[in-house]
Amino acid sequence: MSASDVVVTGLGATTPLGGGVEETWDGFLAGRSGVSALEAEWVERFDLPVKIAAQLAVDPTEVLPRVEARRLDRSEQVALIAARQAWQDAGFGDDGVEPERLGVVVGTGIGGATTLLHQDDLLEQNGLRKVSPLTVPMLMPNGPAAHIGLEFSARAGVHAPVSACASGAEGLAWAWRLLQSGEADVVIAGGAEACIAAITMAGFAQSRTMSTRNDEPERASRPWDVDRDGFVLGEGAGIVVLEREEFARARGARVYARLAGVGMTADAHHITAPDPEGTWQAKAMEAAMRSGGIDPAAVGHVNAHATSTQVGDVTETVAVRKAIGDHPVLTAPKSALGHLLGAAGAVESIITILAIHHGVIPPTANVDELDPGVSLDVVTDEPRKMDLEVAINDSFGFGGHNVALAFSSA
Structure with missing residues (x-):
């Protein structure tokens, strides 16, 4: 089967800004923050220096039936919630695609660690009989992908890339490859954490x-600001439905945008720090443009990984200038969302897709004074209306993983 354009037909998310895509998008445009003080007893018990996080706006137990929720790790819960939203948004009912032509690629950075810790506590305190027989299915990193595959009877392959904070973006990248190769007609892709x-x-x-x-949770995540002091940990899931364009057109699906090209590289530099030259981040962006036949001049917007760390934020802008030039307009969703780790690249891809679809770029919050090392145009304060032909979403992860996704207008 020949290569095909890949289109986005369904979106689903549950995030610190809202229990769905619309609420999350509206939160960005309104400049809301999903970061708040942590009230868990362990924060004080262990005297943690960090007492804030970006927690889900809607707890999964408010959405899922009680019995189902109890059988799933929290990462699996959010993945299923977002996948169900995306599938419905794509206009699929109980049928519409043959199971052998449907795939799943959903990544995670950590997976079911909370299940592992809880079950180990039960074993230590109460013995073998209290350990759940579902412990392993709940803690395994492929759990979110596996449960989505079961939910929708996906038989073209169920995959779970684990590449730290680039996992969700890798989910979309590998889905693109499955569709380009003709191994599937539809792929449910994204990330959960x-x-x-x-x-x-x-x-x-x-x-x-x-x-x-800690005293200003909503102002703690401040990408590119001179006073940034680190990221804020978050949780959530983002899922998209990707299809071969001819398949989507044949069923009359609404198309948000195209996933035009993907690029994946590795720094091979340090386990946590990026290459300060940004060379391989730039090469990931170049590969995304090359695979999509995209002229760098056509890229109007970069949705940046920008986590709010001193080194990483500036390094990314260096890479953008190397790969694309000085003209793209930047924004950083983590200023409002916090860092969703394995889900970040997927949720931020959804924001990139909606920026193209609606012709508006959400602002980066908390930029009081732009770092002088950032010589690019950063959207702050208010959303910016802009007709976008192409936008790139960047995602990077511990281990030196770099993923760039190039989206184009439908």
């Missing part, structure tokens, strides 16, 4: 990568 827990908070705090602006 829900691991706001004592051990993750403590680990990130010890590495001094998280903001300690």
